[in-house]
Amino acid sequence: MKSRIAIWLGVTLALAAAPLLGDPPTPQQRGRAIAEEADRRHRGFVDSTANLRMMLRNRQGQSSQRELRIRALEVAGEGTKSLCIFDTPHDVKGTILLTHTHKNADDDQWLFLPALRRVRRIAAKNKSGSFMGSEYAYEDIAIQELEKYSYEWLRDETYDGNDCFVIERRPVDQANSGYSRQVVWIDKAEYRTWKVEYYDRKGDLLKTLTCRGYRRYADRLWRARETNMVNHQTGKSTQLIWSDFAFDTEQNELDFERSRLTLLR
Amino acid sequence: MRTLVVFSAWMLGAVAAGAGEWSGYASVEGRFFPHEPIYSDQDDHNGSIAAQPEYRHEWEDGSSFTFIPFARLDSADSERTHADIRELNYLYREDIWFFRLGIGKVFWGATEFVHLVDIVNQTDLVEHIDGEDKLGQPMLQFGISPSWGNIDVFLMPFFRERTYPGRDGRLRDRRIIDVDDPVYESSSEDRNVDLAVRYSHTIGSADFGVYLFRGTDRDPLLAPPSRINPADTDTTRLIPFYQQINQFGADLQVVTGNWLWKWEGYFRSGYLQDYFATVGGFEYTFFDVSGSGHDIGVLSEYTHNDRDDGGLTLFQNDLFVGARWTPNDAAGTQVLTGFAQDLEQSENLLTVEASRRFGEHWKLSLEAWLFLNSTPGSVLHSLRHDDFARLDLSYYF
Numbered sequence: 001m002k003s004r005i006a007i008w009l010g011v012t013l014a015l016a017a018a019p020l021l022g023d024p025p026t027p028q029q030r031g032r033a034i035a036e037e038a039d040r041r042h043r044g045f046v047d048s049t050a051n052l053r054m055m056l057r058n059r060q061g062q063s064s065q066r067e068l069r070i071r072a073l074e075v076a077g078e079g080t081k082s083l084c085i086f087d088t089p090h091d092v093k094g095t096i097l098l099t100h101t102h103k104n105a106d107d108d109q110w111l112f113l114p115a116l117r118r119v120r121r122i123a124a125k126n127k128s129g130s131f132m133g134s135e136y137a138y139e140d141i142a143i144q145e146l147e148k149y150s151y152e153w154l155r156d157e158t159y160d161g162n163d164c165f166v167i168e169r170r171p172v173d174q175a176n177s178g179y180s181r182q183v184v185w186i187d188k189a190e191y192r193t194w195k196v197e198y199y200d201r202k203g204d205l206l207k208t209l210t211c212r213g214y215r216r217y218a219d220r221l222w223r224a225r226e227t228n229m230v231n232h233q234t235g236k237s238t239q240l241i242w243s244d245f246a247f248d249t250e251q252n253e254l255d256f257e258r259s260r261l262t263l264l265r
Numbered sequence: 266m267r268t269l270v271v272f273s274a275w276m277l278g279a280v281a282a283g284a285g286e287w288s289g290y291a292s293v294e295g296r297f298f299p300h301e302p303i304y305s306d307q308d309d310h311n312g313s314i315a316a317q318p319e320y321r322h323e324w325e326d327g328s329s330f331t332f333i334p335f336a337r338l339d340s341a342d343s344e345r346t347h348a349d350i351r352e353l354n355y356l357y358r359e360d361i362w363f364f365r366l367g368i369g370k371v372f373w374g375a376t377e378f379v380h381l382v383d384i385v386n387q388t389d390l391v392e393h394i395d396g397e398d399k400l401g402q403p404m405l406q407f408g409i410s411p412s413w414g415n416i417d418v419f420l421m422p423f424f425r426e427r428t429y430p431g432r433d434g435r436l437r438d439r440r441i442i443d444v445d446d447p448v449y450e451s452s453s454e455d456r457n458v459d460l461a462v463r464y465s466h467t468i469g470s471a472d473f474g475v476y477l478f479r480g481t482d483r484d485p486l487l488a489p490p491s492r493i494n495p496a497d498t499d500t501t502r503l504i505p506f507y508q509q510i511n512q513f514g515a516d517l518q519v520v521t522g523n524w525l526w527k528w529e530g531y532f533r534s535g536y537l538q539d540y541f542a543t544v545g546g547f548e549y550t551f552f553d554v555s556g557s558g559h560d561i562g563v564l565s566e567y568t569h570n571d572r573d574d575g576g577l578t579l580f581q582n583d584l585f586v587g588a589r590w591t592p593n594d595a596a597g598t599q600v601l602t603g604f605a606q607d608l609e610q611s612e613n614l615l616t617v618e619a620s621r622r623f624g625e626h627w628k629l630s631l632e633a634w635l636f637l638n639s640t641p642g643s644v645l646h647s648l649r650h651d652d653f654a655r656l657d658l659s660y661y662f
Contacts, residue, residue, distance in 0.1 A: 108467075123522065
């Protein structure tokens with residue numbers, strides 16, 4: 001018993017001392033640290049509301065539009081609860097998508113259908129499906145949980161005038177993601193995401209996301225007001241235009257529960 | 266009644282003065298029946314128009330006012346030409362409790378093919394044979410959500426009678442349902458105050474609810490007139506008899522990975538008979554089938570009830586299988602097909618529903634029902650010539 005404690009102490013001390021000894025962090029450790037810092041800066045909004053306009057374009061240039069209201073609520077130590085309330089297309093007006101993300105478990109998801117006043121649970125394990133027929137998959141639009149990827153720092157690079165880290169992230173649950181890996185450009189000054197390349201399961205470049213119009217809210221929260229996703233394999237693209245961001249607005253937590261979705265409509 | 270009129274007037278006044286918003290739809294529908302009708306009064310096909318505008322006003326504190334009238338004009342069936350107030354209610358919200366007063370709509374349940382436990386609103390059966398259209402129910406709902414779940418209490422002072430196709434309409438029993446002359450067990454008839462209490466909660470990946478309902482059965486017993494009045498020997502009519510029931514119901518939805526498990530059941534104690542009814546099954550979704558972005562869901566459910574008291578139930582001991590195709594396209598295309606097989610009699614039917622959007626405002630729905638096999642004397646047997654295709658074009662605003 002004593003020797004076991006001694007070994008345990010020894011290992012613990014060795015691990016604790018490792019950084020002091022000046023071992024350079026591995027690319028995995030650097031990647032993870034950058035993602036953690038970006039995550040830390042993105043969070044702490046308590047709750048948020050925003051309006052979202054989606055512009056869908058196909059290869060021929062035809063476009064269609066969707067308007068949504070997005071609300072989110074942070075849950076300490078667990079994840080995020082979010083509501084997407086559809087205003088257009090008109091036939092789905094009042095439809096609400098409720099998502100509870102979890103750090104270490106499958107997310108929970110429900111859809112409220114106003115015509116039947118019915119709340120249906122959705123199998124939310126698979127994230128690769130298109131969100132509203134757009135080029136964004138559910139996994140692109142959901143709030144990213146840190147634990148759902150493994151990370152690796154690739155290089156530092158200037159992107160669009162910003163000094164950036166370039167890191168790679170790979171989904172932990174490969175079977176239920178549409179991607180083998182993503183490459184992300186994050187600036188060193190404020191840890192904002194400027195560009196993401198999505199590689200499909202075969203390893204080919206599938207989509208590129210670019211972010212513009214960053215603005216700082218509540219003195220510390222940076223949010224992009226325009227993001228554009230281009231699908232290189234289909235020629236389609238979807239632009240998201242965000243407006244009316246508000247944070248820490250004392251939202252009713254019950255609005256984010258399945259049983260009370262019917263009160264929102 | 267007087268208070269209801271005053272209340273309605275007040276609410277309509279709120280609409281007139283309000284800064285809320287209008288939405289809704291107007292639609293044109295055609296139903297095509299390829300076979301000659303069995304009963305001589307029935308028309309071959311029917312065309313109809315319908316509208317359901319929706320007015321909503323929401324206040325900063327989460328309280329809201331909703332008004333949803335509905336009307337349909339039908340070329341063939343005078344019973345199907347009908348209007349209803351689907352909703353006209355005021356919702357008042359505090360942090361963990363609320364009440365809703367007025368005409369409202371509530372759905373309980375989990376399964377896809379039959380909806381057993383859904384009892385608050387009466388079925389608008391003349392609208393569609395699938396029973397998913399509901400009439401507005403006058404109610405006072407009070408709800409509270411402590412940390413251990415949700416409790417909802419419903420007081421329902423006015424009863425709504427079920428609608429049925431009339432003499433000229435297709436998709437009816439061989440006997441006309443005499444909707445003008447219903448009989449009630451309660452001496453207060455359609456003024457009996459019905460009561461329901463429901464507890465619901467979500468624990469992990471399971472959503473469930475249990476409830477107790479005490480009041481007028483939404484699902485009438487259908488009796489030959491001679492049962493009510495021995496002198497009336499007419500065999501071409503059935504009289505709806507609305508009994509008083511106590512019903513205990515429960516519903517459950519569980520998700521495990523790509524599986525969704527669904528179950529509903531109730532025990533009903535009434536005038537003639539006490540019985541148990543249940544339905545349960547699953548839906549499994551194949552996501553992003555071979556990298557196409559399309560999802561395909563397969564579903565199966567089984568329903569059973571011991572009912573033997575003169576309700577016209579289509580499904581007593583039936584197995585359902587179905588498939589749902591969702592291409593996840595910009596037009597929101599959806600296709601759902603289902604097949605029902607009676608496990609006692611050699612009866613079955615097949616349904617297909619498809620819909621897609623055109624532009625920002627238009628939606629086209631196509632639906633077909635095929636009554637493939639039926640046995641003489643059964644409900645389905647009356648429908649054996651009523652295979653139909655329904656085309657609906659709706660403008661949403």
